[in-house]
Amino acid sequence: MKDTSKHQGLRNQLAKQLEEKGITDKNVLDAIRKIPRHLFLNSSFEDFAYQDKAFPIAANQTISQPYTVAFQTELLQVKKDDKILEIGTGSGYQTAVLVTLGAKVYSVERQNELFKITSTLLPKLGIRPKHLSFGDGYKGLPNFAPFDSIIVTAGAPIIPEALMAQLKVGGRLVIPVGENEQVMTMLIRKNERQFEKHEFGDFRFVPLLQDKN
Template sequence: MSRVASASAALQLTRKLSEAGISHPGVLQALAATPRELFVDGALAHKAYENTALPIGSGQTISQPYIVGRMTELVLTAHPAKVLEIGTGSGYQAAILAQLVPQLYTVERIKSLQIQARQRLKRLDLHNVSFKYGDGWQGWENRAPFDAIVVTAAAAEIPEALLQQLADGGVLVVPVGENNQQLLRIVRDGERYSSSVIEAVRFVPLVSGALA
């Protein structure tokens, strides 16, 4: 896909996302500026600007652009300086966030995906991202607290470690559930947490324990 074709397709996609309810100008600009074809297998490049999830190997997917935009908007409600992402995956969500927040930390349990994501973000000249190879259920304790945490896989239950690593007033954006998943926005107020259901979603499961 040529650079001109990519830019044109990205612009068309962001128009569709705007019509679907993504309204934050910065989020739309970041989505338009990010070449999604870099984050998928070459054989799927022709589908890169469809509003759909695509496989990226190792049983994982790159989320549909609408969900990436929606979750990014929810993260930005915290006006964050420091964000933790659980599940680097292809690096696409990280690429969007890195254009909008001063410092991003991201954790991935599959080494091959982490290596590829790091290379992609370097290619895009995004250098405000710190990477960790580890179990996302445990967060990144020695870099906490975080103004916002976003989880890009569905947790069977809300990971306690992530709640504890939120700054006071911080926002956790996390899909929860197995068959019937809901995207939640959780806000910390001291030792109390309030949650709101955003919408029904479908994510791969958040795996705990052994790394791959």
């Protein structure tokens, strides 16, 4: 689990690249500079870890492209101590970004293999989410609701109503919506019944699956 000055240099380059692509939130860019992405990947991908690309991880899933992680995080406008629900822990890299920003992260992963790997990895890296759970992301975590914001890291055919219900008034839900290709979508909860919707172009994610348990 080495993190060298060479890795740090590559992270600095990656953050610069993301800035050139339009990421403006300095805190998000600082988090990208801090987190050793190579430790979230299979060692065979270590030399490529700081390219702006997605890579395969266990359970036929992927670690998202750094630009996508930064883009979704920037949309959330994370503030210190924000209570954030993450649907799709995956490799744990997005979780790490949110924790590094000072958020209290509650994360759900549906693949047991990934859940076990990430539950072990994050504490080793000194990254401590509030709660990691194995379960169906479509249901969210009603016992811990409401949340300041919710981030979904897999493509959903629809926006699950359970997640909308678990969002605080004024909160943001960022979710890629669509079947084969997804439109990055953000809902802002205006009051108990109304949500304001924004769309931010096409992305590609692995599908958000349900009814695993």
